[in-house]
Amino acid sequence: MTDSAKSVYARGGFGGSILADVPVALLVVDFCNAFLDPDMLGGGNIGKAAERTQVLLAEARSHGWPIAHSKIAYRQDGSDANIWIEKVPRLGKLIEGNCATEFVDALLPQPGELVIRKTVPSAFFGSDLDSWLKVRGVKGLIIAGCTTSGCVRASAVDALSLGIRTVVVSDCVGDRAVDAHEASLIDIAAKYGEVMTVEAVLRTTG
Amino acid sequence: MTDSAKSVYARGGFGGSILADVPVALLVVDFCNAFLDPDMLGGGNIGKAAERTQVLLAEARSHGWPIAHSKIAYRQDGSDANIWIEKVPRLGKLIEGNCATEFVDALLPQPGELVIRKTVPSAFFGSDLDSWLKVRGVKGLIIAGCTTSGCVRASAVDALSLGIRTVVVSDCVGDRAVDAHEASLIDIAAKYGEVMTVEAVLRTTG
Amino acid sequence: MTDSAKSVYARGGFGGSILADVPVALLVVDFCNAFLDPDMLGGGNIGKAAERTQVLLAEARSHGWPIAHSKIAYRQDGSDANIWIEKVPRLGKLIEGNCATEFVDALLPQPGELVIRKTVPSAFFGSDLDSWLKVRGVKGLIIAGCTTSGCVRASAVDALSLGIRTVVVSDCVGDRAVDAHEASLIDIAAKYGEVMTVEAVLRTTG
Amino acid sequence: MTDSAKSVYARGGFGGSILADVPVALLVVDFCNAFLDPDMLGGGNIGKAAERTQVLLAEARSHGWPIAHSKIAYRQDGSDANIWIEKVPRLGKLIEGNCATEFVDALLPQPGELVIRKTVPSAFFGSDLDSWLKVRGVKGLIIAGCTTSGCVRASAVDALSLGIRTVVVSDCVGDRAVDAHEASLIDIAAKYGEVMTVEAVLRTTG
Numbered sequence: 001m002t003d004s005a006k007s008v009y010a011r012g013g014f015g016g017s018i019l020a021d022v023p024v025a026l027l028v029v030d031f032c033n034a035f036l037d038p039d040m041l042g043g044g045n046i047g048k049a050a051e052r053t054q055v056l057l058a059e060a061r062s063h064g065w066p067i068a069h070s071k072i073a074y075r076q077d078g079s080d081a082n083i084w085i086e087k088v089p090r091l092g093k094l095i096e097g098n099c100a101t102e103f104v105d106a107l108l109p110q111p112g113e114l115v116i117r118k119t120v121p122s123a124f125f126g127s128d129l130d131s132w133l134k135v136r137g138v139k140g141l142i143i144a145g146c147t148t149s150g151c152v153r154a155s156a157v158d159a160l161s162l163g164i165r166t167v168v169v170s171d172c173v174g175d176r177a178v179d180a181h182e183a184s185l186i187d188i189a190a191k192y193g194e195v196m197t198v199e200a201v202l203r204t205t206g
Numbered sequence: 207m208t209d210s211a212k213s214v215y216a217r218g219g220f221g222g223s224i225l226a227d228v229p230v231a232l233l234v235v236d237f238c239n240a241f242l243d244p245d246m247l248g249g250g251n252i253g254k255a256a257e258r259t260q261v262l263l264a265e266a267r268s269h270g271w272p273i274a275h276s277k278i279a280y281r282q283d284g285s286d287a288n289i290w291i292e293k294v295p296r297l298g299k300l301i302e303g304n305c306a307t308e309f310v311d312a313l314l315p316q317p318g319e320l321v322i323r324k325t326v327p328s329a330f331f332g333s334d335l336d337s338w339l340k341v342r343g344v345k346g347l348i349i350a351g352c353t354t355s356g357c358v359r360a361s362a363v364d365a366l367s368l369g370i371r372t373v374v375v376s377d378c379v380g381d382r383a384v385d386a387h388e389a390s391l392i393d394i395a396a397k398y399g400e401v402m403t404v405e406a407v408l409r410t411t412g
Numbered sequence: 413m414t415d416s417a418k419s420v421y422a423r424g425g426f427g428g429s430i431l432a433d434v435p436v437a438l439l440v441v442d443f444c445n446a447f448l449d450p451d452m453l454g455g456g457n458i459g460k461a462a463e464r465t466q467v468l469l470a471e472a473r474s475h476g477w478p479i480a481h482s483k484i485a486y487r488q489d490g491s492d493a494n495i496w497i498e499k500v501p502r503l504g505k506l507i508e509g510n511c512a513t514e515f516v517d518a519l520l521p522q523p524g525e526l527v528i529r530k531t532v533p534s535a536f537f538g539s540d541l542d543s544w545l546k547v548r549g550v551k552g553l554i555i556a557g558c559t560t561s562g563c564v565r566a567s568a569v570d571a572l573s574l575g576i577r578t579v580v581v582s583d584c585v586g587d588r589a590v591d592a593h594e595a596s597l598i599d600i601a602a603k604y605g606e607v608m609t610v611e612a613v614l615r616t617t618g
Numbered sequence: 619m620t621d622s623a624k625s626v627y628a629r630g631g632f633g634g635s636i637l638a639d640v641p642v643a644l645l646v647v648d649f650c651n652a653f654l655d656p657d658m659l660g661g662g663n664i665g666k667a668a669e670r671t672q673v674l675l676a677e678a679r680s681h682g683w684p685i686a687h688s689k690i691a692y693r694q695d696g697s698d699a700n701i702w703i704e705k706v707p708r709l710g711k712l713i714e715g716n717c718a719t720e721f722v723d724a725l726l727p728q729p730g731e732l733v734i735r736k737t738v739p740s741a742f743f744g745s746d747l748d749s750w751l752k753v754r755g756v757k758g759l760i761i762a763g764c765t766t767s768g769c770v771r772a773s774a775v776d777a778l779s780l781g782i783r784t785v786v787v788s789d790c791v792g793d794r795a796v797d798a799h800e801a802s803l804i805d806i807a808a809k810y811g812e813v814m815t816v817e818a819v820l821r822t823t824g
Contacts, residue, residue, distance in 0.1 A: 005355070005386035008249060012382070016293045043214060077523040080540060082547050083369060087222045088397055111489040119540060120367035121397075128492060128531060128538045131781035134752070135494050149211070149393050157360050161326035163289055163749035176218070180211035183389035187355050191294055191327075283729040286746060288753050317695040325746060332746045334698060334737060336542070337575035341700050343551075369543035417767070417798035420661060424794070428705045455626060495781055499634045500809055532779035533809075561623070561805050566775050573738035575701055588630070592623035595801035599767050603706055603739075 005183070009190035019194055021139035021165055024205055025066040028053060029123055029145025029152050029173075031107045032071050034093065034100035038176075041090055045181060046146045049174030053144040054106050056172050056198050061110070063205070066136045068114040070123040070151070073101045082119055121154035130162050140165045142201055143193075144172035149180040156192045166193035169201055211389070215396035225400055227345035227371055230411055231272040234259060235329055235351025235358050235379075237313045238277050240299065240306035244382075247296055251387060252352045255380030259350040260312050262378050262404050267316070269411070272342045274320040276329040276357070279307045288325055327360035336368050346371045348407055349399075350378035355386040362398045372399035375407055417595070421602035431606055433551035433577055436617055437478040440465060441535055441557025441564050441585075443519045444483050446505065446512035450588075453502055457593060458558045461586030465556040466518050468584050468610045473522070475617070478548045480526040482535040482563070485513045494531055533566035542574050552577045554613055555605075556584035561592040568604045578605035581613055623801070627808035637812055639757035639783055642823055643684040646671060647741055647763025647770050647791075649725045650689050652711065652718035656794075659708055663799060664764045667792030671762040672724050674790050674816050679728070681823070684754045686732040688741040688769070691719045700737055739772035748780050758783045760819055761811075762790035767798040774810045784811035787819055 009015055031050050034040040060067055073096040074080055085092045094101045096117070109115050116127045123129055133141065141164050145152050152173045159166040168188050175181035189195040196204070215221055237256050240246040266273055279302045280286055291298045300307045302323070315321050322333045329335055339347065347370050351358050358379045365372040374394050381387035395401040402410070421427055443462050446452040472479055485508045486492055497504045506513045508529070521527050528539045535541055545553065553576050557564050564585045571578040580600050587593035601607040608616070627633055649668050652658040678685055691714045692698055703710045712719045714735070727733050734745045741747055751759065759782050763770050770791045777784040786806050793799035807813040814822070 003250075003383050005381075005383035008382045008386075012247070013296055014294050016295055041218070044209075075527075079524050079526045080544065082540070082543060083371060084366060087366070087399070088220050089222050090219055112491050114491045115487075120543075121363055122367065125364075125367045126538060126540045126543070128494070130748070131494060131532075131538070131779065132492065134781035137757075139755075149389075150397060154363050157327055157363070158331075160290060160293070161328065161331045161749065163752035165289060175211075176214040177209050177211035180214075180389065180393060183355075183386065187386060187390075191356060193293075281733075285730050285732045286750065288746070288749060318697050320697045321693075326749075332744060332749070334700070334744045337573065337700060337738075337744070338698065340546070340575035345549075367543065369546035415662075415795050417793075417795035420794040420798075424659070425708055426706050428707050453630070456621075495783060496778060499778070499811070500632050501634055502631055533775055534779065537776070537779045561801075562809060569739055569772050569775070570743070572702060572705070573740065573743045577701060587623075588626040589621050589623035592626075592801065592805060595767075595798065599798060603768060605705075 006186050014190035017194065019165065019204065022205055023138055024140040024142050025068065025133055025136065025138040026056065026060040026142045026144070027123060027155065028057065028069045028107060029143060029155055030070055030072060031104050031145055032100065033102055033104055035146050036104055040093065040100060043176040044174060044178065046174035046176070049146060049172050050104055050107060052198055053172040056144055056169060057107060059202055066138055068116060068129060068132065069103060069109045070116040070118055071101060071103060072119060073117050074119055080119055084120065121151045122158045123151065123155045124158035124162065133164065140167070143168045146174045148173045148175040149184040153184045153188060156188050160192045167201055168193055168195050169198050170195050171197050212392050215392070220396035223400065225371065225410065228411060229344055230346040230348050231274065231339055231342065231344040232262065232266040232348045232350070233329060233361065234263065234275045234313060235349060235361055236276055236278060237310050237351055238306065239308055239310055241352050242310055246299065246306060248382065250380060250382040250384065252380035252382070255350070255352060255378050256310055256313060258404055259378040262350055262375060263313060265408055272344060274322060274335060274338065275309060275315045276322040276324055277307060277309060278325060279323050280325055286325055290326065327357045328364045329357065329361045330364035330368065339370065346373070349374045352380045354379045354381040355390040359390045359394060362394050366398045373407055374399055374401050375404050376401050377403050418598050421598070426602035429606065431577065431616065434617055435550055436552040436554050437480065437545055437548065437550040438468065438472040438554045438556065439535060439567065440469065440481045440519060441555060441567055442482055442484060443516050443557055444512065445514055445516055447558050448516055452505065452512060455588040456586060456590065458586035458588070461558060461584050462516055462519060464610055465584040468556055468581060469519060471614055478550055480528060480541060480544065481515060481521045482528040482530055483513060483515065484531060485529045486531055492531055496531065533563045534570045535563065535567045536570040536574065545576065552579070555580045558586045560585045560587040561596040565596045565600060568600050572604045579613055580605055580607050581610050582607050583609050624804050632808035635812065637783065637822065640823060641756055642758040642760050643686065643751055643754065643756040644674065644678040644760045644762070645741060645773065646675065646687045646725060647761060647773055648688055648690060649722050649763055650718065651720055651722055653764050654722055658711065658718060661794040662792060662796065664792035664794070667762070667764060667790050668722055668725060670816055671790045674762055674787060675725060677820055684756060686734060686747060686750065687721060687727045688734040688736055689719060689721060690737060691735045692737055698737055702737065739769045740776045741769065741773045742776035742780065751782065758785070761786045764792045766791045766793040767802040771802045771806060774806050778810045785819055786811055786813050787816050788813050789815050
């Protein structure tokens with residue numbers, strides 16, 4: 001048990017390539033104000049990831065990729081409260097309409113881009129994202145957002161299970177702590193999807 | 207970004223208690239021969255976890271908990287091949303009927319216990335596990351199995367999303383590498399479910 | 413092939429009882445203005461069903477049942493357009509915020525009652541309804557709404573598959589045409605759930 | 619309420635075309651021995667549909683379409699018993715390995731064709747069918763099988779919700795009673811998918 005996951009995965013032939021086929025879509029996970037604020041649900045390298053995602057989002061728009069944005073948002077009246085709020089009480093501040101729940105200004109959805117309201121980690125769970133991708137003829141999914149170990153990872157695992165080839169963009173995803181971020185990127189690259197920088201993604205899909 | 211996930215989670219009030227309500231069920235994830243063999247898909251502390259799970263399984267049976275076992279198994283004729291096999295080529299050896307695919311002798315399902323055949327990480331995804339728990343009046347789920355960062359974690363995340371209060375049993379789950387195991391237990395405890403030793407679980411549910 | 417479904421089901425022992433266990437919740441399906449207007453998506457006995465549902469809803473509130481309301485609503489900008497709009501072009505008028513898309517005045521959700529926005533037939537598909545029921549400790553589901561052969565039936569089939577015992581309230585569900593309404597009630601009673609009048613439901617659960 | 623569903627749908631502009639795009643796959647629903655036996659779960663025009671499906675299946679194989687077959691099958695030990703068995707007690711005879719549960723001889727799956735074991739109406743619910751179609755690059759789904767008002771209809775509704783354009787082949791689907799069969803074909807054609815004869819399907823996709 002002294003080996004690192006990274007070396008075990010390498011030795012075991014994990015991490016085969018399932019590069020996203022074109023046409024691709026972009027999924028931007030949970031870049032809302034609360035996740036950019038270290039005193040709420042943010043911190044770590046999330047801010048840097050949001051900055052890099054501006055580049056990716058601009059390119060996605062210029063290429064005409066279908067674009068989806070997810071956000072965690074609960075109703076004010078408690079009608080959709082669930083056990084995740086009990087587990088992570090700060091999520092209870094993510095009330096629809098609150099500033100904390102709004103997308104960050106630099107990454108606002110444009111008209112025609114899908115907005116997924118969710119109360120769970122994965123952007124696929126209990127949403128129409130899978131159908132939405134299919135209807136738009138998408139074969140590969142590019143994921144940016146936060147947190148790497150949370151909603152990004154959960155979405156990447158669901159994408160794999162749904163048969164969608166996925167790239168997680170390493171410099172466009174962020175987490176509160178570097179160890180959680182790194183551990184999840186290693187697991188994703190070995191077991192669930194491709195992990196590439198924004199430059200590499202744009203080179204491949206352009 | 208110098209903080210560890212553990213300290214960030216603690217400071218942020220993550221890790222609220224969502225202790226599994228009784229009645230509970232036991233889910234044993236993927237304790238098949240291939241995952242006990244370091245030359246196939248095993249290694250690390252998976253063997254130790256399988257040993258401890260014998261204790262848990264015996265207790266579960268003596269208490270009459272509903273018990274489910276999952277296994278990864280593909281069909282010989284390639285009819286259900288998916289992108290996970292491309293990503294982790296060794297999964298392609300997990301053919302129905304092969305010895306590698308059989309449950310380990312010490313943890314064989316007994317008649318009346320549910321066996322879930324799957325070709326994805328989560329034991330909930332594309333299975334009848336959620337319905338099965340509901341029909342049996344279960345409110346809380348106890349998870350053992352492997353790997354901690356793979357199918358155990360994916361199942362715990364789905365359980366949370368499905369509204370099922372879950373305990374991951376720290377000494378009954380194992381992974382190929384200690385860093386992947388530890389990172390996932392920290393994430394699960396902070397964000398998705400309870401993490402407790404087998405003794406603590408039995409004290410709570412007995 | 414001269415027998416009716418009703419007689420074939422009777423002879424074959426279909427229609428066993430899976431009476432909803434208490435505690436129950438109430439699901440009100442798609443009672444929005446467009447479905448009360450024969451020139452849009454309404455007609456038939458939908459108006460009568462909405463009237464009877466006022467009685468059921470009042471009782472549900474007085475008993476403190478968890479209550480969920482679903483509605484079909486697409487975004488103005490076309491971002492969530494799907495193939496259902498191509499199949500039934502009038503659905504494309506159900507734009508969020510439009511009067512056609514609002515719940516009928518007599519059946520408005522109250523604060524604390526779940527509102528499910530959907531773009532598919534079943535209120536369970538791609539929603540958090542299953543988790544929501546579980547978190548609220550619900551064991552049985554009472555369904556009112558429209559249309560009987562459309563979203564009511566699709567929701568009842570999903571409820572069965574999810575392991576939820578369901579009652580469709582015969583005088584609180586309606587359809588555009590009596591033949592579609594009757595045929596679906598016969599199928600539901602034989603294969604998916606109980607079919608009972610509102611009086612019988614209240615006698616059983618009261 | 620004197621109008622028939624058929625005339626209401628026609629007047630309301632229901633039944634837009636969502637013709638399945640190529641490449642298509644074929645789904646054969648539940649053509650097992652029990653459903654060909656009027657004393658078990660069969661009767662009506664199911665036998666005729668199974669006969670016509672031989673033509674469709676042969677063509678599908680000659681065109682190299684991906685082919686999936688579903689069957690209802692419960693485990694002998696009761697481990698996966700669910701509420702559907704309570705509702706339709708005869709389903710309890712569909713035990714894995716029993717002759718009643720085997721595919722009819724004339725429609726046996728060939729190696730490489732997907733076999734979906736299920737304990738619910740829809741072939742999509744709790745199965746890997748959606749992922750399987752995606753991995754094989756399928757855009758449209760052709761459905762044959764039984765019963766029209768049961769598992770065929772449930773599968774067609776799920777296909778629509780999942781964003782899959784579907785054709786239900788009118789002479790390759792059957793039901794125990796002509797009224798249930800007809801009512802469901804009318805609903806499907808108006809609201810969920812195309813309804814075409816096997817000749818028309820082969821003309822379109824050939």
